[in-house]
Amino acid sequence: MSQRKATSDAGRATIRDVAERAGVSVASVSRVLSGNYPVSEELRRRVMKVVRDLDYVTNAHARSLAGGGTPTVAILINNITGAAFAHVAKGVEGAATLRGWLSLVGTTGDDPERELALVNLMRQQGVAAVILLGGAYDYDEYQLRMARFARSLDAAGSHLVLVGRPPLEGDVPATTVDYDNEGGAYAMASHLLSAGHRRVLVLPGHAELTTAQGRLKGAQRAFDAYGAPFDPGMVRHGPYDYEHGYEAVEAALHDTPDFTAVLAGTDVVAAGAAQALRAAGLRVPEDVSIVGYDDIPLASQLTPQLTTVHVPYEEMGRVALRAVADRREGGGGRRKSPDGDHLVLGTHVVVRNSVRPPAAHA
């Protein structure tokens, strides 16, 4: 199992196998395959025939080592099962494919250790960039952690991109692609307020999650703007999942049953909330209005269809990749583009059928 010299057979055909069999030098084979160098038609034909015969493909590792190689971006997601993130990934994938880039997806399962391990793994792979998706916990430590990632990747010739996360403070080599999270929440809450709702159950998400904080803040600002009192007792924190939506509404129905609307942190939470309401014999939106956040396909598939905040996830993915690609192209001159490394996309309310003015007798 040690020194096979036989042409082909063992494991995988190499460029040398092709060269020998075609009676040319490895350099020529390489040229034909790369296509970035003038080669005689005759030679090209001979080489290509052997390539087909042997079903040869170049070894990406060797190629990468020697300088060439397909640029690759890594996408790190908490949970591949989340619809919103899947759309960002799709956006990245699409844009990457368009440029002939490769993209990998890794999942962290919300585990910081695993996140670190993956970042290093990707650094080993020599990826052009690591794209981190989704809200983050613990703002203070977050800054330090990300700054470390950023510098580490930068030193390795890679680059950190934060998508849907807070930007980094100070002079850190990272790019952030964000959306107007707070603004979306502000608009969404305003929509509820202008419909006449005042007692609204707010389910922003985990208290320590940055996206949840932004959504809560946006809602509060809207209440302030409307001169409506904001009751902290109407806020219930919890994970962005169906169960939380269900349980929070169940609990609220017990504790503060006078709410006329639910402002959910995500569409999935809204779905859970709606179910709980129905289980309690309440109708949506006749008795209680519900709004979500994200505008994933689920939002328009629920009954009633959910009024929610549209977040341009797929576009964020595309933008993130473009940012990386641009930075590579223009890589010659290192411009510290003082701006341009924090892009913010807009959000907007999508009105569907889950909101009504509060019932008159309320």
Add this chain to the structure above:
Amino acid sequence: MSQRKATSDAGRATIRDVAERAGVSVASVSRVLSGNYPVSEELRRRVMKVVRDLDYVTNAHARSLAGGGTPTVAILINNITGAAFAHVAKGVEGAATLRGWLSLVGTTGDDPERELALVNLMRQQGVAAVILLGGAYDYDEYQLRMARFARSLDAAGSHLVLVGRPPLEGDVPATTVDYDNEGGAYAMASHLLSAGHRRVLVLPGHAELTTAQGRLKGAQRAFDAYGAPFDPGMVRHGPYDYEHGYEAVEAALHDTPDFTAVLAGTDVVAAGAAQALRAAGLRVPEDVSIVGYDDIPLASQLTPQLTTVHVPYEEMGRVALRAVADRREGGGGRRKSPDGDHLVLGTHVVVRNSVRPPAAHA
């Protein structure tokens, strides 16, 4: 930008940088890092310090070239946005991580050319296996195409795994992880029949899609078993998406409005069907019963909660990876395991609230 010899600084620190700075040989550094060789405490300490100082990580490509390297599996999906596939991917990811393997996800967008390109790309990457997910079109050409992939990957020391796809005929080096698709459909249709339904609208999926064919066949078998007439006019083909479910029901309401139940090819199709029914003023399940297939989270989040067929997607992913890993471990003795390369997992009906006996007056 060409011949930097300075320790570190340029791009990325190498093992040589570490060796020099620690005043030891590259061999020693390699040993310390691999950890699979006795090394003095003193040396290890010195090396590790420098590694930390330089924030050094080994170059995965070089390592891979030289023999070592992290085993990697590639998952090829049609659409990363599909919930069912995402769960398979999650299963693969989890099992891979457990073993310290890496896993990549690529999307084909239902494009055969792109699929081919990705298979080759993965072959270049030297992945341990390529896992293809989801139903396939055109059975005849499919066999040839997959056989080619299988041999090609096998020759490159890799391996093809088909998940949720028909197994390959003949002596082809591939592994198939499948679920009892037809059986699930049979059970689901039986459930409907035993509730008294006879006129059921069937939305199996695309006519050329293998999973759709299996689901349709299972349904037909159930009708036969019940001695109930199966009306081909009640079958409507189309993509596995929400829109198709909606439109198919709309059309059926016009053409053959006497159906009392809908047998949808997937949960998402069922969701669309339910919406269309409601839009037409029909209640689910009081007026029309609906069942789905897949049992993705959406199924239990709809109102009413969907009775559907549970497919163990995540487990399929885990099983697929285990199959690849086992085959690697036992790689020494090449056993052509005549069986064991076609695993079939069971499916079962999950009863929820979307089925009632047909209305008496029907």
Add this chain to the structure above:
DNA sequence: TTGAAAGCGATACCAC
């Protein structure tokens, strides 16, 4: 236009 040979970064075998 084509060939020979020097790396790319890490591993592992062979001496010491």
Add this chain to the structure above:
DNA sequence: GTGGTATCGCTTTCAA
């Protein structure tokens, strides 16, 4: 226990 060094497969000068 530690240090040389050939080698992995490919790209890319440098000559011819």
